[in-house]
Amino acid sequence: MDFEVLVQLKGEVLDPEGRAIEETLRAQGIDDVAGVFVAKRYVVSFAKDTKNPDKLIQEIAASYLANPVSQTFKVKRLES
Amino acid sequence: MSSRISPSGKLRVGVLQFPGSNCDADCVDTLKRHFEINAVRVWHQEASLPGLDAIIIPGGFSFGDYLRSGALAAHAPIMRDVKQFASRGGSVLGICNGFQILVESQMLPGALLHNTSLSFVCKTVHLREANGTVLKMPIAHGEGRYWIDERGLAEMEDSGLIAYQYSNPLGSISLDFNPNGSVANIAGVMSHNKKILGMMPHPERATDVVMGGSDDGLTVWRSFLGRI
Numbered sequence: 001m002d003f004e005v006l007v008q009l010k011g012e013v014l015d016p017e018g019r020a021i022e023e024t025l026r027a028q029g030i031d032d033v034a035g036v037f038v039a040k041r042y043v044v045s046f047a048k049d050t051k052n053p054d055k056l057i058q059e060i061a062a063s064y065l066a067n068p069v070s071q072t073f074k075v076k077r078l079e080s
Numbered sequence: 081m082s083s084r085i086s087p088s089g090k091l092r093v094g095v096l097q098f099p100g101s102n103c104d105a106d107c108v109d110t111l112k113r114h115f116e117i118n119a120v121r122v123w124h125q126e127a128s129l130p131g132l133d134a135i136i137i138p139g140g141f142s143f144g145d146y147l148r149s150g151a152l153a154a155h156a157p158i159m160r161d162v163k164q165f166a167s168r169g170g171s172v173l174g175i176c177n178g179f180q181i182l183v184e185s186q187m188l189p190g191a192l193l194h195n196t197s198l199s200f201v202c203k204t205v206h207l208r209e210a211n212g213t214v215l216k217m218p219i220a221h222g223e224g225r226y227w228i229d230e231r232g233l234a235e236m237e238d239s240g241l242i243a244y245q246y247s248n249p250l251g252s253i254s255l256d257f258n259p260n261g262s263v264a265n266i267a268g269v270m271s272h273n274k275k276i277l278g279m280m281p282h283p284e285r286a287t288d289v290v291m292g293g294s295d296d297g298l299t300v301w302r303s304f305l306g307r308i
Binding site for chain 2: 009012013014016017020063064065067069070
């Protein structure tokens with residue numbers, strides 16, 4: 001089974017990549033853009049007999065994929 | 081310094097090596113040539129740390145800087161021993177990637193993020209020490225923007241944990257002399273017991289005037305080694 005983990009900077013932390021994209025879009029005349037925030041997407045696959053995968057993916061996301069000091073994350077189970 | 085002296089009569093300092101470390105030789109050279117210290121390299125897969133008086137985590141690109149700089153090395157088994165060493169009051173210095181490993185290990189507060197410019201910055205900068213002394217040495221990093229929330233910053237300022245700030249040659253601190261967007265121009269921080277120091281600039285690359293025009297890095301080493 002597969003899980004998707006999206007990791008991005010907390011709202012109060014400057015995201016220079018998102019800011020650069022946002023400014024470029026505005027410079028192209030797309031004035032409706034209010035913000036761009038970059039996230040990194042991880043897909044983690046577990047073996048079929050994995051015990052409690054929902055708990056395990058939370059632990060992996062919190063301990064490895066995201067830095068709790070500066071980032072937040074969202075976990076979603078992907079349909080097979 | 082420490083009362084625990086190695087058999088050779090010198091301090092014994094371990095320099096960690098991860099796949100991708102590339103400043104370990106400069107650290108060993110500095111310790112041996114300038115301080116006559118018995119510097120030993122410690123490969124990250126060693127089952128345990130040898131008896132040491134201090135640990136250096138050098139710069140480089142550990143594990144290719146995948147995930148986040150320092151994030152994978154922070155979970156290497158040897159880091160459990162480093163944390164135990166530090167919890168017993170041991171001295172640890174993390175330089176550049178070593179600093180990133182220390183914050184990813186949460187042995188030091190804050191986080192190190194992509195430079196605001198999104199560019200890898202490689203140049204000589206000036207740093208102001210907490211005592212006002214200004215030092216000149218190089219930086220070379222893409223993820224050196226120190227970040228901590230306002231509350232954390234206030235705690236660090238109150239406790240005197242900010243070791244180095246980017247400045248001009250006279251010690252003036254402003255955004256004009258901030259190479260990476262670090263909050264409060266922070267270039268280096270210390271733990272509460274002042275035994276753990278992390279910094280983005282490279283003191284091991286500023287030990288001989290003929291090599292880069294500054295030996296101000298020796299001031300950093302002298303200060304760190306004096307706290308062992």
